[in-house]
Amino acid sequence: MPELPETETIARDLDGRVSGATIVDARVRKSDVLRGVTAAQFVKRLRGVDIVRSWRRAKLIIIDLSSNDRIVVQPRFTGALLIDEGGSLAADELRYSTLQLNLGDGRALHYRDIRRLGTVALMTAERYEAYAARLGIEPLDPAFSGAHLSGLLRGSRQAVKKVLMDQRLVAGIGNIYANEALWRARIDPSRASRTLSLDDAGRVRDALVSVLRESIAARGTSFRDYRDASGARGTFVESLAVYGRAGEPCPRCGKRLVGTHAIDGRMTVLCAQCQR
DNA sequence: AGGGGAACCCGTACGC
């Protein structure tokens, strides 16, 4: 479940390891992950093109190419970008490879996706800009202040957790970090967004920024299938306070954490005693 | 318009 910290980790890894490499050939094994291009077009537009840089926006990994195209990867649940240095990856990591880019130096970049709900699009720079214009503010942008978040929250009657996960408003927050940040900020996830005070919004903003930064430092949360570009796990799962811990004691007050699907159909975990 | 629900996909968990 790559959210912001996990996609940031993948993008940084790729940027350090494949920038400057040439794609000599591409192979499509499962074309249903592709968006906006056919398998034949994908191969044709990538062959002979250089990788310029890799970076993150929202939960997307963007690979800039010398051709003015961008590969836009949305890993969803089980997607991963893996670099194979020629036998450096275990066979079961490559078992679910859907796309393979062969690089001029003999390495290969794979898009692995077990359940194939993730997507890979090939967009011109112009089409990417139009797509990205619909995404909300980056939570690690200096402009994402408590006052800014407060303005966003005041515009909705929905549960605050749902608003935090709305990619049109704030980009990159998914179920794990929404749960964690609201616990840190002591806010009940079911509270109507517009009822949060400026002080509440400031605490949520600070909690989001701190939990995202800490998770990036730990190379993300590997709850089930997330892997970095080398096939390794992130370690932030050990630092999660509430996600995946329903029934365990609240790390702050000791009361049993509650798990519910009532808010947005997603698993929400909270402490009913210290989140209000 | 904004919100609700289905579709996408398949490994895993669970029931018989």
Next chain:
DNA sequence: TGCGTACGGGTTCCCC
């Protein structure tokens, strides 16, 4: 043990 089925999960699209 083996088979069948329900489930999950972010985003997009359709419909009301």
